[in-house]
Amino acid sequence: MxxxxxxxxxxAPADPSADPDVLVVTLVVSVTDLARQEMALRAQSLQSWQWxxxxxxxxxxxxxxxxxxPRVRVIPEMHPASASRHLVQSSSCRFVCTLSADTALDPTxxxxxxxxxxxxxxxxxxxAYTRDESGALWSYGFEQGDRFxxxxxxxxxxxFFKEDLLATGLPLPINNDDAWxxxxxxxxxxxxxxTIPQPLILSLYPLSxxxxxxxxxxxxxIQRDRLRxxxxxxxxxxxxxxxxxxxxxxxxxxxxxLANHLAKSTTxxxxxxxxxxxxxxxxxxxxxxxISYLTQKGFEVSIVTTLIxxxxxxxxxxxxxxxxxxxxxxxxxxxxxxxxxxxxxxSRGIDTVIVANSYLGYQLLPFLRSHFPETVFVDLLHxxxxxxxxxxxxxxxxxxQSQLDLTIVTGGHVKRWMVARGADPERIHIxxxxxxxxxxxxxxxxxxxxxxxxxxxxxxxxxxxxxxLTSEKRPLLFAPIIAALRKKTASRFLxxxxxxxxxxxxxxxxxxxxxxxxxxxxxxxVNDDExxxxxxxxxxxxxxxxxxxxxxxxxxxxAMGVVPVSADVGGQGELITADCGVLIPHxxxxxxxxxxxxxxxxxxxxxxxRMGQAARKRVERHFALRDFGPRMEALLEQAWExxxxxxxxxxxxxxxxxxxxxxxxxxxxxxxxxxIWAERESWRSNPRPHPSLxxxxxQSFRRRVLRFVWAQVAHLYxxxxxxxxxxxxxxxxxxxxxxxxxxx
Numbered sequence: 001m002x003x004x005x006x007x008x009x010x011x012a013p014a015d016p017s018a019d020p021d022v023l024v025v026t027l028v029v030s031v032t033d034l035a036r037q038e039m040a041l042r043a044q045s046l047q048s049w050q051w052x053x054x055x056x057x058x059x060x061x062x063x064x065x066x067x068x069x070p071r072v073r074v075i076p077e078m079h080p081a082s083a084s085r086h087l088v089q090s091s092s093c094r095f096v097c098t099l100s101a102d103t104a105l106d107p108t109x110x111x112x113x114x115x116x117x118x119x120x121x122x123x124x125x126x127x128a129y130t131r132d133e134s135g136a137l138w139s140y141g142f143e144q145g146d147r148f149x150x151x152x153x154x155x156x157x158x159x160f161f162k163e164d165l166l167a168t169g170l171p172l173p174i175n176n177d178d179a180w181x182x183x184x185x186x187x188x189x190x191x192x193x194x195t196i197p198q199p200l201i202l203s204l205y206p207l208s209x210x211x212x213x214x215x216x217x218x219x220x221x222i223q224r225d226r227l228r229x230x231x232x233x234x235x236x237x238x239x240x241x242x243x244x245x246x247x248x249x250x251x252x253x254x255x256x257x258l259a260n261h262l263a264k265s266t267t268x269x270x271x272x273x274x275x276x277x278x279x280x281x282x283x284x285x286x287x288x289x290x291i292s293y294l295t296q297k298g299f300e301v302s303i304v305t306t307l308i309x310x311x312x313x314x315x316x317x318x319x320x321x322x323x324x325x326x327x328x329x330x331x332x333x334x335x336x337x338x339x340x341x342x343x344x345x346x347s348r349g350i351d352t353v354i355v356a357n358s359y360l361g362y363q364l365l366p367f368l369r370s371h372f373p374e375t376v377f378v379d380l381l382h383x384x385x386x387x388x389x390x391x392x393x394x395x396x397x398x399x400x401q402s403q404l405d406l407t408i409v410t411g412g413h414v415k416r417w418m419v420a421r422g423a424d425p426e427r428i429h430i431x432x433x434x435x436x437x438x439x440x441x442x443x444x445x446x447x448x449x450x451x452x453x454x455x456x457x458x459x460x461x462x463x464x465x466x467x468x469l470t471s472e473k474r475p476l477l478f479a480p481i482i483a484a485l486r487k488k489t490a491s492r493f494l495x496x497x498x499x500x501x502x503x504x505x506x507x508x509x510x511x512x513x514x515x516x517x518x519x520x521x522x523x524x525x526v527n528d529d530e531x532x533x534x535x536x537x538x539x540x541x542x543x544x545x546x547x548x549x550x551x552x553x554x555x556x557x558x559a560m561g562v563v564p565v566s567a568d569v570g571g572q573g574e575l576i577t578a579d580c581g582v583l584i585p586h587x588x589x590x591x592x593x594x595x596x597x598x599x600x601x602x603x604x605x606x607x608x609x610r611m612g613q614a615a616r617k618r619v620e621r622h623f624a625l626r627d628f629g630p631r632m633e634a635l636l637e638q639a640w641e642x643x644x645x646x647x648x649x650x651x652x653x654x655x656x657x658x659x660x661x662x663x664x665x666x667x668x669x670x671x672x673x674x675x676i677w678a679e680r681e682s683w684r685s686n687p688r689p690h691p692s693l694x695x696x697x698x699q700s701f702r703r704r705v706l707r708f709v710w711a712q713v714a715h716l717y718x719x720x721x722x723x724x725x726x727x728x729x730x731x732x733x734x735x736x737x738x739x740x741x742x743x744x
Contacts, residue, residue, distance in 0.1 A: 009300050009324050010268065011107070013047040014261040016070065020050040021258055022110055022159070023093035027080045027174045028055035028063065032101045036204060038066050040104040045324060046111035048260050049097075052087055054080040081171035081178070088162060088172065096165050098173055100156040103130070106200035107323040111260070113159035115340060116194060116331045118257040123241050124164035124191035126331075127154055128200035132207045140718075141195025142183075145238035149228055151220070152180035152212040154193065157201050164191055176212040177223055184231040192239035196331050209719055246334045246668045252660040254342050254371065254653075264349045272302045272350045274341070274361035278312040278327075280499075280525065281468055282552035283357050283382050286410065286433045288314075290380075291321045293629030302348055304328055304341060306360040308671065313525070324348075334667060338364055338660045342371050352636060355379040355404075359389075362396040363663040365403035369648065370656035376643045378636065381409045382433075383549030383570045384417050385472065391417070398423045402649055406639035408632070411550040411571030427642070429635055432574075433552050434628040437620050440559035443536040450537035454494060461493035461602040464538040464562070466531060466553050469501030472546045474567075476503065477591060479510035481544065482520050484595035491602040493519060495542075496534055500525040500730065505738075524730060535560040539608050540601050543567065544584070544594060550575050555623055558615035563608050565597055575623065580615035 024041065026034065034053065041051055051072045053063055060076035067074050077083035088096055095114055099105065106128075113126040130138040144153040156179035165172075168186060173179035186192060203211065214220040264270065271294060275287060291301050302324040305312065312327055319325060326344070328337050341364065345353065353368065353375060355361035365377060385392035394414055397407050398421050407428045409415050419425045456462055463482075469475040475497070482495050497507060497520070508522050526534070535541075541557035543566045548554075550571035554564050558580065566572045567590075568583035576583055582597050584590055601608045651659070720728045 008295060008322055009045070009107075010263070010265075011043060011045055011047055012263040014263045018048060018259070018261075020071070020093055021048040021114060021260070022046065022050070022095045022097055023088065023091045023162070024049055024051040024097040024099050024110075025084050025088065025172055026051070026053050026099045026101055027084055027172060028053060028059055028101055029080060029174055031059065031062065034063065034066060034101065036104045036202075037099060037101075038072070040107070040202075042069070043107045043323070044105065044110050045108045045262075046114060046258065046260055047262060048258070049110065050091075050093065051099075052084070054084045054087070056080065081174055084172040085166070089166060091162065094162060095159055096162050097159045098156055098165075098179070100173070100175070100179075102204050103155070103157045104202045104204060105157075106202065108326065109200040110159065111258075112196055112198075112200065112326070112331045115257060115336075116196065117159065117161060119332065119336050120194070120241075120243075121161075123194050124186050125158045125160040125193040126196065127158040127193065128196040128198055130155060130201040130203050130207065130211065131199040132203040132205065134206060136207045137199055138203075138207055138211050139197070139199075142193040142241060143195060145240070146235055148180075148183055148187070148238070149232065149235060150224065151210050152176050152183065153210070154183055154195065155179065155201070155212045158193065167191075177214060177219075180212075180223070181227060184227055184234065187234050187238050188231055190239060192241045194241045194243075198327065198330050243329070243331075243333050246664060248668070249661060249665050250335045252335060252338055252367075252657050252664060254339055254657065256343060256346075257339070258343065258347075260343075260347045262348055268298070268300060269351045270300045270302070270348050272304070272341075272345060272348070272353045274304055274306060274353065274355045274358045276307040276358045277305050277310045278303075278314045278318055278325075279310075279468065280314055282433075282549070284314055285552045286380075286382070287356055288317060288321070289433070289436075289625060289628060290632055291318065293632065295321045297629075297633065300324070300348075302326075302344060302350070304344065306337065306358045308334065335664050338367055338664070341368060345372055345375060350375060352376040352378060352639065357382070357393055359393065359396060360663070360667060362393070362400050363666070364660060365400050366651050367656040367660040367663075369403050370651050370653045373647070373650045376405050376636075376639050377403060377648075378406050378408060378639050379404055381407065381414050381549075383411070383547055384414060385547045387546070388472075391421070394418050395421070401427060405643045405648060406635065408635050411574050413571040413574065414549065429638070431628065431631045431635055432550060432623055433555070434623045434625045435552065435555040435559050435619060436625040437559050440532070440535075440556045442561040442616065443532075446533055446536040450533045454537065456494060456537070457492070459491075459605045461491060461540065461598070461605075461608075462538045463493060463495040463540045463542050463598065464498065464534055464557070465495070465542045466498045466535075466557075467543070467545075469497075469499050469503040469507060471503070473501075474544050474546050475501070475507050476510065477544050477594075478507060478542075479514050479516055479520065480591050481542070481594045481598070482516055483514045484591055485598045485602070486516070486519060488595050488599035489602045491599075493598075493602050495520040496538075497522040498524075498526050498531060498534060505734070531556075532560075535562055538562045539605075539612070540565055540598065542594070542598070543572075544590070545569060546586075548572050555619055559619045561612040561616045563601065563611045563615055565594065565601075575618075577618065580611050580618050 053074045054077050055063055057076040060074055063074045066072050109128060116126045127141055140153045142154055156173045156176050168182050170182050170185055173182060294301055301322045304326045308329040332340055379397050381394050381397055384394040394417055398418050401423055408431050409428060410433045412430055415428045415430060418428060465478055467473045478497060511517060511520050535557055541562045541564045543554055545567050548570040558564055564576050564581035566576055566583055568585045573583060584593050717728055
């Protein structure tokens with residue numbers, strides 16, 4: 001649990017005397033230090049809680065120091081478990097959290113779990129993945145169903161509906177063994193729980209595998225046999241609980257689920273950023289830089305993500321600046337997204353909402369503005385994409401400009417594109433994204449070390465490509481360009497592809513088919529320090545994209561003294577000039593043109609050194625990060641002024657609800673069509689016989705062998721992932737992809 005969460009977001013109740021929503025109960029039967037639990041509760045984003053510590057009388061004096069907060073009570077009892085049940089019965093709280101003495105809570109756990117239960121009243125309880133302080137992860141829970149007859153997969157810390165907890169007829173759990181029977185009793189009553197697939201519970205002790213069973217094997221066996229004897233008939237009939245899909249034209253509610261009004265000083269400004277995801281990318285780097293600057297200036301920032309079924313590998317990067325992050329699809333159904341965002345704005349007292357590349361964020365603007373006409377709404381744009389939704393986010397910004405107080409673009413090319421399509425130029429302002437030139441700077445020592453490790457001499461050419469391997473980056477041009485380069489130069493060179501994405505497998509296949517393995521390597525996703533090392537060693541940064549804004553990755557490369565060779569698209573011409581890089585227009589002969597330019601650099605080390613120095617100077621003079629934050633802050637001030645001097649139209653709230661319902665239905669259908677399209681593309685790239693047709697004997701044998709092998713190694717894979725061996729995940733994905741590609 002990060003100790004500075006409270007300093008980065010001032011969670012405190014606006015009215016400390018308000019009735020609590022959550023009763024938190026901790027049972028203590030031995031000497032225990034609850035300082036971490038206290039710190040975590042005070043840092044909760046849901047502040048409407050009451051904490052009751054029920055302990056043996058001999059332990060009460062050592063815990064009384066925790067009761068300085070009026071929401072905390074220490075109650076000595078000879079029988080803590082049964083006494084706590086009476087306390088729950090007499091409580092007016094809707095929810096009860098059983099907080100074990102060996103766990104602490106992530107700042108957003110209570111809020112997320114309460115929202116899940118309130119919007120899924122058929123579910124009895126909610127917990128989350130558990131991690132320990134070393135980073136080891138237990139990523140299992142109620143989805144294990146029948147396996148609960150073998151061991152407790154959910155621990156003892158969870159949030160319950162009060163009535164469902166009492167209906168078990170069991171005392172509150174002191175330890176994991178007690179909780180195990182509660183889970184089975186719930187299942188026997190036709191109730192079950194949900195595990196939020198995010199590590200929101202912190203184990204204060206190292207996680208063993210499995211973590212929630214007695215360390216004494218004989219005790220565990222006795223407990224397991226007793227529970228099997230009582231609940232064995234549950235096998236095969238455990239309830240299944242999950243987030244259900246939206247139904248057609250589902251009604252959108254804006255009725256409050258929780259109040260949770262947080263205190264806010266008159267000098268504090270709070271910002272909500274609506275983003276699609278938290279991935280490794282240029283737009284996300286800009287968001288990180290913006291949030292870093294704003295939090296340093298005393299702003300408090302909340303983040304919601306709106307895409308569904310996505311990975312968020314940069315979540316930890318954003319958590320360095322704010323704990324108030326909500327990946328909505330992990331704990332909410334799609335129709336609840338609008339209501340939660342309304343709640344979040346009201347709960348935090350948000351001053352400004354920034355929509356950054358979230359299409360759903362644009363579509364919900366009329367709904368949000370109708371609820372909060374006093375809030376400022378701004379969007380941040382990087383590039384347009386003609387081939388995606390007829391322009392992508394800038395097209396949406398033009399359409400919703402009447403609901404935005406100001407649009408901020410990161411390049412003049414985006415503004416020109418929008419104005420040509422009818423946008424008001426007075427409401428669009430440019431703020432270049434810029435780069436930290438003190439961090440991204442040439443490092444001769446790192447360069448020498450990296451080039452030695454790669455087997456390169458100083459005059460050998462190292463080409464680096466960095467980016468998510470998706471169609472807009474045109475990664476399927478990488479290998480053809482390098483194949484053409486090899487024919488044009490006798491000089492030694494090496495090409496490194498850094499990044500992951502849906503087209504990575506095809507890039508690797510091209511490398512093999514064109515026999516480029518000696519001069520080209522695809523390294524997959526790498527961390528920031530590794531990116532720095534490769535750029536320190538690099539000579540040329542290749543970026544033949546279909547579309548770009550003013551590329552942050554290009555800025556970072558130039559700041560490191562690396563020469564950019566880029567497609568002449570988007571705002572790249574605002575960054576790259578003839579003395580420090582090369583721009584190549586799209587066209588039928590561009591592969592040969594890229595190869596010709598790269599051959600010149602391979603054959604002339606002095607030229608690429610001169611241009612690399614010029615690239616560094618250009619970024620230092622015109623694109624330094626020190627100018628980005630103040631410019632953004634000034635534009636936000638301008639948006640606030642425009643909001644008061646020239647307010648935007650607000651639609652009636654009844655119309656806003658119907659608008660939101662139509663938007664959620666549009667999103668639901670779009671998701672369904674995306675799945676159908678993905679299935680179509682999968683069949684086109686790898687035709688397979690219909691399942692009703694007989695499978696050839698050899699293929700059938702292979703499948704049986706693969707199933708047998710997976711059954712043997714699955715537990716080792718899960719153990720490795722839980723021990724933070726994250727490299728196992730992409731390895732598994734690549735193996736599965738290869739199996740499907742071969743039709744096994």
